[in-house]
Amino acid sequence: EKDASEEGYTWTVTGTGPVKVNRGETAESTVTNSYFKDTEYTPKVTKALKVGDEDVNPWPAGVSFDFYLNFEPGEGQSKTDVVMANREAVATEQNKTGEFGTIEFKKPGTYVFTIEEVEPAGTQNHKKNGIIYSTDKVTLTVEVGEKLIGSGVLEVKSKTYSPANGQAEEGLITNNMDYPSYAPSVTKVLKDDNGPVPEADWAGKSFTFDLAMSESMSAEQKANVIMPGTEKTVNDQSEGHKETFGNIAFKAAGTYDFTITERPSEDTTVRCDTTPKNISVQVDADGDGNLSVTKVTVDGTEVTGETIVGSGVTVENTLIREKEFKFKKVWLDDNTDSAASVDWPQGQVITVDLYGKETGKTDTRIDEYALTNPAPAGAAYTVELKTETINGKTYKSYEFTIPHLDAKYDSFYVIEQELPGYFTVYGALQESALVTGQGRDRAGEGEYIINRVVKVSLPETGGPGTSMIYLLGIALIVLAGGGYILRNRRLLVTRPGSGHGRKGGDPMG
Numbered sequence: 254e255k256d257a258s259e260e261g262y263t264w265t266v267t268g269t270g271p272v273k274v275n276r277g278e279t280a281e282s283t284v285t286n287s288y289f290k291d292t293e294y295t296p297k298v299t300k301a302l303k304v305g306d307e308d309v310n311p312w313p314a315g316v317s318f319d320f321y322l323n324f325e326p327g328e329g330q331s332k333t334d335v336v337m338a339n340r341e342a343v344a345t346e347q348n349k350t351g352e353f354g355t356i357e358f359k360k361p362g363t364y365v366f367t368i369e370e371v372e373p374a375g376t377q378n379h380k381k382n383g384i385i386y387s388t389d390k391v392t393l394t395v396e397v398g399e400k401l402i403g404s405g406v407l408e409v410k411s412k413t414y415s416p417a418n419g420q421a422e423e424g425l426i427t428n429n430m431d432y433p434s435y436a437p438s439v440t441k442v443l444k445d446d447n448g449p450v451p452e453a454d455w456a457g458k459s460f461t462f463d464l465a466m467s468e469s470m471s472a473e474q475k476a477n478v479i480m481p482g483t484e485k486t487v488n489d490q491s492e493g494h495k496e497t498f499g500n501i502a503f504k505a506a507g508t509y510d511f512t513i514t515e516r517p518s519e520d521t522t523v524r525c526d527t528t529p530k531n532i533s534v535q536v537d538a539d540g541d542g543n544l545s546v547t548k549v550t551v552d553g554t555e556v557t558g559e560t561i562v563g564s565g566v567t568v569e570n571t572l573i574r575e576k577e578f579k580f581k582k583v584w585l586d587d588n589t590d591s592a593a594s595v596d597w598p599q600g601q602v603i604t605v606d607l608y609g610k611e612t613g614k615t616d617t618r619i620d621e622y623a624l625t626n627p628a629p630a631g632a633a634y635t636v637e638l639k640t641e642t643i644n645g646k647t648y649k650s651y652e653f654t655i656p657h658l659d660a661k662y663d664s665f666y667v668i669e670q671e672l673p674g675y676f677t678v679y680g681a682l683q684e685s686a687l688v689t690g691q692g693r694d695r696a697g698e699g700e701y702i703i704n705r706v707v708k709v710s711l712p713e714t715g716g717p718g719t720s721m722i723y724l725l726g727i728a729l730i731v732l733a734g735g736g737y738i739l740r741n742r743r744l745l746v747t748r749p750g751s752g753h754g755r756k757g758g759d760p761m762g
Contacts, residue, residue, distance in 0.1 A: 254284050262288040262405065263359040289360050289399075292407040296322060296353045296393055297423035298368050300344035302384070304430045304479055304502050312346040313382065313504070318428070319343055319371040322353045327365060334359050350423055358397045358407060366393040368424050375541070382542035383504075385431050391416060391424030432479065433546045434500035435534050437464065438565030439513050441487040441494045443523070445572045445660075452489075454572055458523070459488040460515060462568070464498050467510035467531070477504040497563070503536045506544060510534075513566050523570050524661050530566035577656040578607070578665040580696045581639070582624070583648055583682065585705040592705060594648040597626040604670040605702070607655065608695075609662030619658070619665075626651055633657075643682055650682065650701065666695040667702070675704040 258264045265287045274280040300318045302309040322340040326332055339354025358364065368391040372379065379386045396410040418425035439462045443450050464483045466475055481499025503509060512529040533550040549556045549564055556564045582603070585592040607619045628636045635654045640647055658665065669677055679693040682701050696702045 254286070257286050259288050262290055264288055265360060287360070288405050290406040291357050291359060292397060292409055293355045293357050294395055294409045294412060295355050296342075296366065296368065296412075297350055298342055298344070298353075298391060299350040299418045299421070299423050299425050301349075301425060301427040302430060303427060304432050305500075307479065309430050313384070313430075316382075316384070317343055317345045318351075318426075319373075320351055320353075320368055320426070321371050323367050323369070325365045325367060327363065330362060330364070334362065335364060350418075356395075358395070358409070361398045361407060364395045364397065366395070367391065368393060368426070370426055370428075377541060380431060380541075380543065383431050383544050385429045387426050387428050389416075389426060391426060393424060430502075430504075431543065432502040432504055433536055433544045434502045435546050435549060435561065436481075436497050436500045436563075437511065437513065437532055438495055438497040438563055439485060439487065439530075440565065440567045441491075442567060442569045443494070443572055444569060445574055450572050455489040455494070457489065458520065459486055460518060460525070460568075460570065461486045462496075463514050463516065465512050465514070467512055469510055474507060474509060477507065478502070478509055479504070497565070501534070503534070503544060503546070506536050506538045508533060508535050513568075515568050515570075518570075522573050524573055525570050526568050530568065532566065571661075573660040575656070576658045576660045576662070576665075577654055578658055578667075579652060579654050579699055580667055581682070581699070581701045582651040582653065583701055583703045585703060587706040587708045593646070594650070596649065597651060601625070603672060603702075603704075605667040606670065608666050608668070609659065610664045610666070611661060612663055617662070619662075622655065622667075624653060641682060648682060664698060666697045668695050669702050669704075672704060674707055676707050678703040678705065 254266050257266070266284060267287070268284040269282050272280045272282045298320050302312055302316075320342045322337065322342070324332060324335055324337060326334070336357040336359070337354060338356075342351030342353045344351040353368075356366075370387055372386045373381060375381055376386060379388060392415045394411075394413045394415075396412070397407055398410045400406040400408045412422060414422070414424040416425050417423070441460050443455060443458065462485050464480075464485070466478060466480070470478075479502035481501060483498070485496040485498055487494055487496050501509075501511070511532045511534070513532065514529045515525055515527050517527055518525045531550075531552055534546055535548040535550075536544055537547045538544050546561060547557065549561050551564060551566055582597075584595045584597060586595050602623050602625050604621060604623050606621055609617045609619050611617070622634060624634065624636070626636050626638075628634055633655065635656075637652045637654075639650050639652050641650055642648075655665075679696045679702060680700060682703070693700075
């Protein structure tokens with residue numbers, strides 16, 4: 254059949270094929286014409302750009318992605334059964350879903366298409382400018398049939414994308430950004446005065462650290478960083494007492510600064526180092542625009558090459574073990590020239606203030622202790638009598654021990670509160686110290702508080718002394734005598750008729 258077309262319809266012809274005609278016989282051939290009103294569909298594809306499981310937002314400047322649509326004819330189909338207006342689509346950051354041209358379908362059937370990404374020029378191993386291009390294809394299956402049986406009007410019955418973009422009627426092709434990354438680690442060292450503590454001392458211990466971008470970085474630098482989780486906890490279950498944060502990803506070349514800071518601990522048995530530890534990461538680009546981490550600097554120490562992986566900061570904490578403090582008490586008699594020690598005065602209580610010293614900090618007043626000898630039951634101190642010989646003389650000293658003190662203090666000292674009737678001296682037990690105290694105002698570890706009885710007598714020298722008192726006494730006697738004489742003389746000159754008064758002896762003058 255040469256022409257049986259109808260306007261607006263697609264005309265297809267089917268028949269029985271070649272017919273053999275024999276003399277004297279009848280031969281028949283059947284020709285069937287089919288007319289179908291065309292139907293159309295516009296395929297779509299969406300581009301996803303990710304780092305790990307996270308979407309890249311925004312996309313690198315100027316980046317777009319190209320796609321190509323291809324028809325795969327099935328059995329009984331030919332490429333003329335469809336008309337494809339435009340086989341190309343583009344996805345940009347502003348419109349991540351690209352549309353192909355409209356496909357016209359000429360007859361019923363199941364049509365299969367593939368969508369694939371077109372890599373840009375200069376791509377090496379599917380990678381360029383830090384983007385790894387996907388080699389996966391999207392399969393689009395379109396089912397076309399008559400709208401009504403025998404109507405000759407076609408419609409798209411269904412369309413299926415694999416993989417699909419969620420519930421949307423569009424395909425999905427995902428590319429990954431090969432951003433360079435660095436995963437910093439934090440190692441906790443728990444030590445005491447003898448170095449790292451035994452593993453048993455770690456039982457129940459837990460330390461939390463925070464990872465943060467340094468405030469010194471600009472807003473542009475911070476925008477080029479993709480941060481992982483920013484909190485890690487090192488505890489007694491951490492292998493090697495070390496934990497590693499997730500990967501920090503970098504979108505552009507540059508130098509990026511971070512801090513790892515330990516949170517203050519509520520564990521009073523540990524002195525934490527909450528000083529921020531600094532990490533600097535250098536990122537460089539190669540000739541193809543692909544980035545890599547080339548150097549890491551941890552608190553001033555540079556790390557390069559393979560050792561970058563797993564590198565990070567080490568934070569030392571000090572396990573506070575209890576300390577004790579000892580000082581001695583000596584009582585001296587009132588003999589200034591050759592002071593001799595005496596027993597603890599019966600019932601005498603002395604009160605001292607205990608102070609602790611930490612390096613770089615102001616001294617802390619820890620507590621007040623009322624000390625007696627002997628120490629009462631349950632007292633927070635102990636006392637022991639000792640004897641010591643200095644320059645051939647034997648002294649009694651009372652050694653006090655105050656236990657269970659916080660080991661965060663480097664040293665301790667005591668100051669005795671005012672003790673009436675005694676002159677207080679601090680320092681070492683030696684002849685000069687017994688009298689002058691050598692200008693000291695406190696007793697440190699193993700040192701002495703020396704109390705000497707003050708003589709109850711007037712001083713011969715210094716101040717006014719006894720001479721001034723004697724002079725004042727004489728002056729009072731003289732004044733008293735003078736007053737007596739003046740009084741008697743007045744009585745004498747005013748006696749009536751004495752002859753010593755005014756003329757005529759008038760007592761009234």
